[in-house]
Amino acid sequence: MNVDQYLSIFIDESLEHLQSINANLLSLEQNPDDLDIVHSIFRSAHTLKGMSATMGYEDLASLTHQMENVLDRVRNKQLELEPYIIDELFKSNDALQAMVQDIVQGGTGRAEVAANLQSLKLIANGESREQHASGEEEKAELSHSPFDVDEYQYSVLIRSLEAGFGVYFTEVVIRGDSLLKAARAYMVFQLLEKHGEVIKSTPSVEEIEQEMFDRSFFVVIISKVNEDVLQTMIGNVSEIEAVKVSRITRGTLIELKGQHQETTIAKEIPAETAKPARIGNLDKPVTAVNVSAAVATASRSIRVDLDRLDALINLFGEMLIDRVRLEQLASEIRRTELTETVEHMSLVSNSLQDIVMKLRMVPIDTVFNRFPRMIRDAAKTLDKKIELIMTGVETELDRTVADEIGDPLVHLLRNSADHGIERTADRIAAGKSATGTIHLRAFHSGNLVFIEIEDDGGGINGEAVLAKAIQNGLVTQDQASNLSEEDIYSLLFASGFSTAGQVSDLSGRGVGLDVVKTKVESLGGHVRVESRRGIGTKFSVQLPLTISIITALLVQTDSEKYAIPLSMIVETTSVRMDQVRSVHGIRTICYRNSIIPVISLLDHFKIPGEVRLYNDNVNMVVARKADKLLAIEVDEFIGQQEIVLKSLGKFLAGTDVVSGATILGDGQVALIIDTDAFFQ
Structure with missing residues (x-):
């Protein structure tokens, strides 16, 4: 079977299962007695194992199989969940993620996981030896294996025991580097059939013949040969890594069959008895209703390649340009039929635009879901107690923005954990709780998405920041005396700036914040x-809801037209030329009791135009960046319009104030102004 056609589906579903395992392990760490969470992790691992085995990724299948063994022992209450077990499960999940990422990059998905496998085996086997006597060890070993026989097979086994035959449960593990697993399994079956009768195998004989299994399989056999002889004979087969042969007694067989029936019934948990599972910082009851709704939703959704969505957005952008052109022609021709048709087309295209844009929107949870694990590991590394509280995870933003914003947020969160939150002893001495808190929030405001990272740590030492900035030559002593508190904190974003006395494994406050700023601003934020x-520190990140189709104000300066995104505009106004004053060689105006600089597009782009009279009124667009304001001088306000962003590539690569271009309804090209560049 050619499985290449299923590779993209395998990758997508594997990443989803791994993320689910990661999130559930975090919840399990907080609620170790909640078996519902254990069942969820087991199902994800089991599904991933089957998918990996089918696709031929043996290392993935082997590791998930061993995770299954441990989880099955836990869910059957044969193994107490200790912190070190959760740590090992986390490590194994990390290894699985690394293998899937290798597959994403075109690799084979193979990795050195022997240490992970050994650790999980010791947990699964070692715990049973510590908790059970020798008579109970056999039963514990069998109970975590796929031992399930029907009524006929059960009666055959009982009669065989009564007739004096030995009944054995055998687990065989083939070496990971074996190229002919089915052939090795066939040799084992041939050997067993010479010395007894095989009653059941898991997987089935047909699946084993087609190599539809990972490295291990299980066999129930009736034989007159004792277990030690069987184990030795099977172990002598080439490329067999391990063999475990366990004798099944009549009492064990009866008890295990009863346990199997009870387990089957117990899995059917009524909705009203479901316990709330703590996911992140939200308590969500896991009930049969939730599962049904999730299944219903999944059955009504399909996976679409992102490139196809990009193509759809581009085509819709071209249609939007033509719509604007038709609206302009209709206003010129003034035919009733044409006007009505264009108006209806505008209504339909607006609805279509909403649908098309929502196709690219994803909940920010796709970005946030990796942070709880990261903060957990950071807290352990730093020997601190840190709680991450996430709100607004359902907030949606453009997929392109979501893909790019993850790394900047990782760095800001690491800064809060490393340099923001104090050590436990320092917090207690300061009268704070021993556990530090980091709030990660996301919310919409108009056409913008805001992400806030706020910690209740010790805050930033402004004096230390200023002293370091003077030492590095970022500001002079005279300039430093005139800096506001916000200006001082903004120095943290200077290239290579850091107040950390030593470099830690995570970061010091300021390390790499220039990269954060550059990335956020490249996204228009x-x-x-x-x-x-x-008291603490708060980083606020402002991002556009989408970066493909935006609403902008069209302005004109002389014969040139420009587009200024509405998200950057505070308001438009008109002032007399005699109100424009020169302060230290910089043109300024008084705006709401503040003096703000004036930028002329005519001068900036060196557009040849007529000399204005002194008493002429001039139009101004007031733009904002954080708490700073400036006015952009233009000749005329054309109006508000939805525009499609087009990249200019290398043509205007050196022009910071131009972020792209758009095609207007009359076919003209209008440059899109990035007002942030004027503040630098």
């Missing part, structure tokens, strides 16, 4: 920081 000594 802003980042700012607020801090209070002894």
